[in-house]
Amino acid sequence: MKSVKMPTSDSYREFLIECLKDPEHAAGYIEAILEEKDPEPELLRNAVRKVIEACAKSDRLSDSAKQLHEKLDKILTESNAAEIYTFIELMDKLGFRVAILPKETET
Numbered sequence: 001m002k003s004v005k006m007p008t009s010d011s012y013r014e015f016l017i018e019c020l021k022d023p024e025h026a027a028g029y030i031e032a033i034l035e036e037k038d039p040e041p042e043l044l045r046n047a048v049r050k051v052i053e054a055c056a057k058s059d060r061l062s063d064s065a066k067q068l069h070e071k072l073d074k075i076l077t078e079s080n081a082a083e084i085y086t087f088i089e090l091m092d093k094l095g096f097r098v099a100i101l102p103k104e105t106e107t
Contacts, residue, residue: 017053020054021054026051027101029051033047035088041085044081045077048069049073052069
């Protein structure tokens, strides 16, 4: 088994943001938060913020995306993400799974 060296806490945030620049990593990160059995709404807000930060650092954040993030952040703050987690729970009860996937890029 290969030994994996975890970054120190000071550089972990930078390490995470660097990883989240990859759309597949970012999608998996948000999806993992949504799959939590006892979700903590603040975790979703925090995950989205980190993905937004990673997109901004890789010049993939438009002004309209910034505005939508501000709107979503306000909604998540006011509702504790109840709507999103209720939707996820309903889909689960119906036998579905909500997936977050990166868009396919055109070549």
